Amino acid sequence: MLETVFAASILLLVLWAGCFVEVVRKVGKQLSPLRALYSSFRARCPYTAETLERFVEIWDMFMHCSDASLGFEDRFAIFCDQLGDFLEGLVQRAVDVLELFFQLDVADQQAALCRIPRRRLSSAEAAEGAGPLRMTACAICLCEWTKGDDVRELKSLLSQPAGTAITALALALLALSLLRFVAGVLGFIYAYFLRPGRNLKSYGAWAVVTGATDGIGKAYCVELAKKGLNIVLISRTQSKLEAVAAELEGAYGVQTQVVAADLSKAGPEMFTKIGAALEGLEVGLLVNNAGLSYDHPEYLDQVSEQDVYDVVAVNALVPTMLARMVLGGMRERGRGAIVNIGSGAATVIPSSPLLAVYAGTKAYVDCLSRSLDGEYAPLGVRVQNQAPMFVATKMSKIRRPRLDAPGPDTWAAAAVRQIGRETSLTPYWFHGLQHVMVRSAPVWLINRQVMGIHQGLRARYYSKLARTAAAAVNASGAAGEGDEAPATDSKRELRRRK
Numbered sequence: 001m002l003e004t005v006f007a008a009s010i011l012l013l014v015l016w017a018g019c020f021v022e023v024v025r026k027v028g029k030q031l032s033p034l035r036a037l038y039s040s041f042r043a044r045c046p047y048t049a050e051t052l053e054r055f056v057e058i059w060d061m062f063m064h065c066s067d068a069s070l071g072f073e074d075r076f077a078i079f080c081d082q083l084g085d086f087l088e089g090l091v092q093r094a095v096d097v098l099e100l101f102f103q104l105d106v107a108d109q110q111a112a113l114c115r116i117p118r119r120r121l122s123s124a125e126a127a128e129g130a131g132p133l134r135m136t137a138c139a140i141c142l143c144e145w146t147k148g149d150d151v152r153e154l155k156s157l158l159s160q161p162a163g164t165a166i167t168a169l170a171l172a173l174l175a176l177s178l179l180r181f182v183a184g185v186l187g188f189i190y191a192y193f194l195r196p197g198r199n200l201k202s203y204g205a206w207a208v209v210t211g212a213t214d215g216i217g218k219a220y221c222v223e224l225a226k227k228g229l230n231i232v233l234i235s236r237t238q239s240k241l242e243a244v245a246a247e248l249e250g251a252y253g254v255q256t257q258v259v260a261a262d263l264s265k266a267g268p269e270m271f272t273k274i275g276a277a278l279e280g281l282e283v284g285l286l287v288n289n290a291g292l293s294y295d296h297p298e299y300l301d302q303v304s305e306q307d308v309y310d311v312v313a314v315n316a317l318v319p320t321m322l323a324r325m326v327l328g329g330m331r332e333r334g335r336g337a338i339v340n341i342g343s344g345a346a347t348v349i350p351s352s353p354l355l356a357v358y359a360g361t362k363a364y365v366d367c368l369s370r371s372l373d374g375e376y377a378p379l380g381v382r383v384q385n386q387a388p389m390f391v392a393t394k395m396s397k398i399r400r401p402r403l404d405a406p407g408p409d410t411w412a413a414a415a416v417r418q419i420g421r422e423t424s425l426t427p428y429w430f431h432g433l434q435h436v437m438v439r440s441a442p443v444w445l446i447n448r449q450v451m452g453i454h455q456g457l458r459a460r461y462y463s464k465l466a467r468t469a470a471a472a473v474n475a476s477g478a479a480g481e482g483d484e485a486p487a488t489d490s491k492r493e494l495r496r497r498k
Helices: 002-030 032-044 046-063 072-102 106-113 123-128 149-159 161-194 215-226 238-252 268-278 305-333 356-379 408-417 429-440 443-475 481-497
Strands: 206-210 230-235 256-260 283-288 336-341 381-386
Touching: 046 072, 161 429, 206 215, 206 305, 215 230, 215 238, 215 283, 215 408, 230 238, 230 268, 238 256, 256 268, 268 305, 283 305, 305 336, 305 356, 305 381, 336 356, 356 381
Parallel strands: 206 230, 206 283, 230 256, 283 336, 336 381
Antiparallel strands: none
């Protein structure tokens, strides 16, 4: 299997190289500097040029075969045979060079590494032993290269029109790369530290926030109340809703309404109830903050069906239906904003193993936000996905805020300042820095690190569960032998799931 994949990869690389040869050949016919550059290259490195020309010959025989009796399959078979011989010759020459190189002493090896491969030796030079390696006329040669020759050759090349053009192109690419880097740094600083927030009251007098009694949702309500927005709070517990509403009215003098709804039981009745509460209100901002995840990282086949239903309902169905509910009025007024609280598990990290359903629903929220923003931005309505990384909330089980896991108040203040800006972003500056670092790292490395973290959290959960079960057994030991069966069954279940 591996040999087949390796052979297919080499073949695809060769086909790509052949296409590149075709493009260069057609361009070279139009640009004389390229032809002059190749002539100079061939004079200085004849062996390398001959190798390239041999490959071009093989490619021409495949692409421009004059024998009409040969079909594509026959020509491809001949091409593969000739290509195999060509690659075998290259590998054999490389092996010969390495064998001869390692036969030298340390001083000669260092001297050889300081010289530059230029050309193959003539028969007379090979007989005289020129260069640190004595080789046949068909092998790569490390010839004598005195100090200063490379500088003179470079100056000679730069003095030619082709050399000037290549140098100008290289400098232009370097300048463009530096310009992009500087622009990226300045854009990052401006977006996270200097750019002012929008006037949110211009969207409308009322804001709707789900999951409004704890964590990010409550902090979001506080920040919006500071901006003078009236707020409709949606959450599950009536008493908590009333307490937060009273706090906002007393501290900031805004109006509030509360809607007690269990979003995990989303259905027509619940959405009708929320719609009735919003009727007649000028809703200019919707914050879909309510979210649900697993109790711990787990393999999908071990997650209960009810948990899957609840996660999909809260994270995907509810934001979609509430957005549909308020978009009509926003579209009529030509202004408004919807903020969907996503997750770095889908927007920043390539994949989130052991949190597949949660990450999948947040990826849906990200794509939904991008698509709706494309639909409604021309109509004056912005839709945005704000993706936090770790925040010190009950959901993340992080108790104390830290630099990479700010408190809800800190994160919400940064998030409110970014409303109406980029369609998908991480509002907190350190999370934005993490996003840049993740994008620059290999995907396989990030995936392996995330998998290791989640496996550790899963193992810690089951260890804690086992300790709790053992403590329960010890506490009930005096009750008699009949009470030990459930504990034994519990341990068996833990072993099965682990």
